[in-house]
Amino acid sequence: xxxxxxxxxxxxxxxxxxxLLFTSxxxxxxxIEDRQAGFLQSVIVAPVRRSAITLGKTLGASxxxxxxxxxxxxxxxxxxxxLNPEKLAVLSGLLLLVAFGLSSLGYLIAWRMDSTQGFHAIxxxxxxxxxxxxxxxxxxxxxxxWVQWIIRANPLxxxxxxxxxxxxxxxxxxxxxxxxxxxxxxxxxLFGALAFAATTxxxx
Numbered sequence: 330x331x332x333x334x335x336x337x338x339x340x341x342x343x344x345x346x347x348x349l350l351f352t353s354x355x356x357x358x359x360x361i362e363d364r365q366a367g368f369l370q371s372v373i374v375a376p377v378r379r380s381a382i383t384l385g386k387t388l389g390a391s392x393x394x395x396x397x398x399x400x401x402x403x404x405x406x407x408x409x410x411x412l413n414p415e416k417l418a419v420l421s422g423l424l425l426l427v428a429f430g431l432s433s434l435g436y437l438i439a440w441r442m443d444s445t446q447g448f449h450a451i452x453x454x455x456x457x458x459x460x461x462x463x464x465x466x467x468x469x470x471x472x473x474x475w476v477q478w479i480i481r482a483n484p485l486x487x488x489x490x491x492x493x494x495x496x497x498x499x500x501x502x503x504x505x506x507x508x509x510x511x512x513x514x515x516x517x518x519l520f521g522a523l524a525f526a527a528t529t530x531x532x533x
Contacts, residue, residue, distance in 0.1 A: 337408045342493040343465020346485065348401055349394045349428045350460050354452060356390035357435035361445055379532045383436065387525060390432035391425055398424045410496050419495045426517050427488040433524035440531050463489045470506045484520035487513040 402420065405412050434456075442448045462476065463485040469477050480486050491513035508516075 335409070338410060339468075340466065341405060341408050341410060342489055342496060343460075343463065345398050345401060345424065345492055346427065346463065346465055346489045347460055348398045349424060350431050350456060350485075352394035352397050353390050353428050353431040354435040354456060356393055357386070357432060357439040358445055358448055360386070360436065360439040361442055361448060364443075380529045383525070383529045383532050387429060387432045387436055387528070390435065391428040394428035394432065395421065395425045398428070405496065416495060416498050419498065420492065423488075423491050423495050423514075423517075426514075426521060427485075427492070430484070430488070430517060430521035430524050433521060433528045437524060437528045437531055440528070459483060459485050462486075465489055468506060484516060487516035488520075491517055 399421065402412070402417075402424075438451055438455075439448055442451070462480050462483050464480060469480045469486075472480065487508055490507045491510065494507060494510050494513065507513075
């Protein structure tokens with residue numbers, strides 16, 4: 330593992346990303362259930378902008394994902410990762426940012442689905458590979474060249490890398506094959522913005 334870390338320590342950021350992914354995505358399944366129950370139609374005809382509906386639902390899912398991830402984050406010292414107030418503050422912002430992008434993506438998919446079964450099929454086909462090919466399980470440098478290209482094109486790769494850097498906060502500079510912190514933040518923000526914009530446009 331990079332930097333001499335053991336596998337549990339290396340996979341910890343990826344596990345945080347998995348918690349964000351599952352909580353964010355599963356929270357948006359309620360959109361399908363709301364449509365089937367007729368509640369979504371009532372919300373749509375209300376005198377409220379669609380962007381406000383989208384933002385409220387996305388922020389709700391993101392906040393729930395953040396809280397669950399923070400609970401798991403408290404286990405970091407058990408795998409050899411020290412925590413302090415500065416790290417917790419940076420990580421809280423990062424986790425919320427990643428969760429927002431994933432929640433927007435989940436909302437985008439769920440809005441077009443008529444059944445939870447179809448939603449689960451899409452999740453298995455798209456979202457699980459997205460997580461597996463994000464550097465969560467193995468370093469990109471150890472993968473075949475064509476897999477490395479997929480990992481670089483995967484927006485979640487940069488979210489996982491940002492979480493990994495924040496857990497060590499400067500200690501990994503020059504010691505790990507990771508994108509820079511600035512690049513990670515920029516790509517994660519861009520992913521969240523594009524996903525939310527697509528979600529809002531679809532809802533309209």
